Amino acid sequence: MSWGYTINRARDIDMDRNDMTISKLILEKIPSLQGCIACGACVATCSTGALTKYSLRKVHTLVRRGEYSGLLDELNKCMLCGKCQLVCPRGINTRAVISLIKRELGDHR
Amino acid sequence: MNKEVIIIGGGVAGMQCAISLAEMGVKPTIIEKSDKLGGKLNDWYKLFPTFTSASEVLNPLKDMINELGVDVKLSSEVTKLEPKSVTLADGTTMSADAIVICSGFEVFDARLKEEYGYKIYDNVITSVDLERMFCEGSVQNLDKNSPSRIAILHCVGSRDEKVCQTHCSRVCCVAGVKQAIELKELYPKSEIFNFYMDIRMFGCGYEELYKEAQIKHNIHFVRGRISEAAQTIDSKIQIKSEDTLIGRPLKMTVDLLVLMVGMSAGKSNNSFATTDGINLNTSGFISPKNIFTECVSSDVDSIFYAGTVTAPKNIGESITEGVAAAHKVAKFIKL
């Protein structure tokens, strides 16, 4: 039977169901990532962000909440130029964060 | 010297004010409504940002009060305040040359934020309850050996017009960070999430403590106010907020929800404000004469303030105001 609509999926981040394995592993390897204060300097200076919707701040926050879908494509836009690392007030090695997340999300062999 | 100074309230500000006055040769009288000196500090475990025991601050003050022979009237409540006298609940009237109001604040009644289920669900507690549990050495329903999830909600009774608390209570941010670290140390396997609207680390060493909580203790900070809490079938608490940094609603089930209750204006402020020259601000704290230069003075020459009666403050600030008020009193009574 055609209903003309489907049941909407919940938009909420369900921390009870999300698989936190990758999230935990990343925080274990780069604990400083947890120190992000969401100032957004990385996004403001981002060469990629000037041309696309890519936001490292948002991407890593999603990872830390166990939401991974679509993030690899986002991170793959990054040119690794390192400006974000230079402006980060909490001294997070953002390039390491990007590489690690990409690796854990299956970019590398 | 036969000048009389009455200090209303025997918390840290009142005690320090009394000590400073006594050191200058005045014999002040502290009127304390509870049965002991120390105020809220009696219920605190360790103090941010240094994890100093509350008793390490409180005991020296108490010792000084004893040493200096300050007159302390316990279990006495001021029911009427006049420029040169106070009337106590038992009907006695005491006259004074100067009065220092150090009556402090009230802990916000978390029951008013009904949606968080305080006193309705067993696993919703306040930061004040948690301090008591730390003093007792363990937190209810948490097991050291099994992982648990704990949510700490900041700004309960602060910055919330729905409960007529428009002000920021200032210290809860760092207290929440402190308690998160203490919980993590007590329950190393637990996962702790602090839900905040803004993190306001105004004091020396506070920001460092915040960073330590994040990086060293892996405490999660989620920017978003929990909007509701509900009990699940296994007596856990399901909470909902938005992760505003992502822009999506977030929900999770926690074993314990700690509400960082803010500072509400003292209940007695209203009755003090019936005296001419004593005015309340929007959140019910008493407005000092001038928040820059006369922050311990009132518009009544003989009435002074110290501590959180005028606004939320930390312990150091309250003690400093105790000294400042003593100085102003001394000048007023022409020591």
Added chain:
Amino acid sequence: MARNNSWQEYQKDIADDKYFYVRSCIRQNFFPGSERVFLNILRNDLGLDVKEEAIHTSCTGIGYHSDIVPLETIMAVVARQFALMTEAGYENFISSCITSFGIYTEILETWHEFPETEERAREDLYKATGRVFNKPKNLAHTSDIIFHHREKIAQKAKFRLINSKTGEPLKVVDHIGCHYAKLFPKKGVGGSEFPYVIAGMVDSWGGDIIDYPERRHCCGFGFRNYLVKANRGSSVANSQKKFESMAPYKPDLIVGNCPGCSMFLDKWQYTIHEIEGVAYGENNRGIPTLTYEEMAGLVLGYNPWDMGMQMHQIDVEPLLDKMGVNYDPAEKYLGVNGEYIGRPEDASINTNCY
């Protein structure tokens, strides 16, 4: 489970007798017996005075919430309802619909805060109809009235919300319409967080109320959501969220006090089963969903088929069996005059059960 008594802080005045009754636009289609049962209970079982005017109209709330009816118009309509009450010599206004209850409450509050709007409404009403009105002395939803008289009903109860085989209390999910107390928490029994209006009835009649996490969540009705077909996915998703959340508690029935909620909580169970193949309730046959009047009727021993319970999407027979209510399966599809009213096609969620 922590027992919640916070509802006691949210008490409202409810009149004891002499009610002026206005109906819901849509309930008579979904739960056609409920309003009649309400009147019967009040008039016959409790011996109270309820006045109903045939010429009252829709409150136009659905149009209002869908941005079709302007505020001035709905105020005039509401003023007319009050005028009918005034003309009939009544002061206690009761509404069968939660949307309407919300509208009346909102408009009375608006008139209170902005008296000029009341003046305007009086003027408009007078110009249009020549009527004048007094504001009701007491405004209540009909569930408030049942709540108010719950102990009297309990005394007359023929059945209780108890599993007659095991003696265990039935597990009841209550669902309170959003516009009952979420707009003005003080205007609802128990406020918005821990509403007690249905829970109070359940407590008095022997059942156990379930406080499940999504208890306060909207059923998804939300005017614009179900009115526009493309948005219905959102509507049903909200109900699904509630079902998922209540399922672990294995509720025996759902009771609503809002026309739309009760209807959707009943019918979406069928929709969800058709679309996703997921069924809730015992034996995957759905959770019976009742109106509070039907629940009160069952307690008082009314014939379920007289109350129109055959019109439910989810079969109510398992519940009737649990309560020990005697019913004649053969009568299910007989109308008021004993005529066969037709039997709906079987749906997957309740195929050939009864």
Added chain:
Amino acid sequence: MNFYYDHFIIPFIIGVAILFSIVLYKYVRWITRLPKRDKLLIRKNIFTRKTLSAIQEVILESLLHRKIFRVNPLLGYMHMSLAFGWFLLIIVGSFEAAVHLKGEFLPPHAHVFYKFFAPKIIHTESGTTWEFIMDFLLLFVLIGVALAWGKRAYSRAMGIKKSTKHTRADRIALSALWLIFPARLLAESFTSGVRGGSSFLTGSIGNFMVDLLGWNTMVAIAPYTWWLYSTVLAIFFIFMPFSRYMHIFTEIPLIFLRKYGLKSSDNKQKSFDHFQIEACSRCGICIDPCQLQSAAGIDNVQSTYFLRDRRYNKLTESVTNNCLMCGRCQVKCPVGIDLNTLRLNSRHSFVSTSKADADNRYSYLNGVDLSTGSGRVGYFAGCMTSLSPKILNAMDKIFAAAKEDIWYADKNGGICCGRPLKLSGEIEAAQKMIDLNTALFEKHKITTLVTSCPICLKVFKEDYRLNGVEILHHSEYISRLIKEGRIEVSKSDLSYTYHDPCELGRGSGVYEQPRDVISAIGNLVEMEHNRESALCCGSSLANLEIRDDQQLKIASQLGEEFKQCNADSMITSCPLCKKSISRVANGKVEDICEIVANSLK
């Protein structure tokens, strides 16, 4: 016919057989697997002077260890005495055996155990001379062994602060090596003692032993000493191909192949890499220059460990990525291994991005042109430079003073040069940046490309195919402007020290132009480490693992040298270096173009 056989030679024979079969197997395999182009190079160059030059280098490096002498004479002597000494022992020993044993056929072991097989005591004058020479050579080697023991105990004496942590195979081979010559000394001394004769070393020790133990005991023990010698040799030979000592042989073909023009490649692991990797002796000279070790206490990623892990297929991404690629170790490597290239192709091996992936990922950059201006001189400031407006302003001032018409490639943001991606092994992705930028440069028809960022400079020079476009770092460009008189600067009394950015100095060989510029403006004071040995600022984009606090510690080393040289200001010519040194410096840190702009006449 004499086979010079005794049972004790069996271990030795087995050892030699295993050693040579493995080494041969490896070399044949590696050489046959070389790509066509490499094989062609060998064929083309084998009969040229390059072979002679290779032989010369083998003697200088593999035997005499000239480069190690430069690091530290004592360390050089140790390596030289072991390598060259042993080599001479073999050569001279062979002649000695050939002269005295006089068999028509001399099996290879005959000279090794010559003392045992020598038919009688040789009292001839020539025999004594041979024996003297052999004893002398043995002593020469033994001193080397003693130094090696000493180095283990106290490496600082040989200029090495931190020595290599070895694998188990290395330890066994090392222990065997240390015992070979003492064992030989023992065996030859015992035999001399029993039979008499021999020169100052073995003869004297032999006689002393006879006095000490008595002749009969000596006779009883002597055969076992030869067993010991043979066994120790065998152990060393068997472990040699699996241990660091594989370098002894591998360095030789490496030198030849290198002379023939074979190179490792950034984006492909090739068979030639084996020669480089197994030529590493794990001498540990690369450890001390590594600031990750000296400043940040990271001690498992240095080139010696990287090559070791790669050789044994134990390389992790984390070790591979934890390197600044500053090149400080590479300039010190006595074997001249191309460490950065090997590191890079290892990084690349962890990446699976294809060209199609890269096209897809960066499709948002297609057609992006944020450039301004219309000059023939292109200025590519670089991403990092955009965070240093002082550099941008200074360059603008200089361009204006020189009346240069500039095309600004990235004034409003732009496409990264690709070097950071390349450094992380994302070479295909980097290629996309290269293609995009190349197209931009071609579109705007520039003839000169000036950049303020050495990171960009390096990739422009090495990976971009910009026909007819001259590529300059701004320090080179400014130096030229001054020389050509297009800008004039005034000299002050201020003293400046200059920090060589890794990618500009060691990376691109630009050392003198910045110094010329500084000297034209003020007085140049060198820091302790300069030019080839300059310190890294720690912020290198090549390191994908390092923490901020570790970077800070590395930068602090530079801060310290700055303080010690007492200059008024530290000049660098990289925006990234400037930022990272500024965090720790006690004085002013400026880009070279800033001081130029400020002293323009």
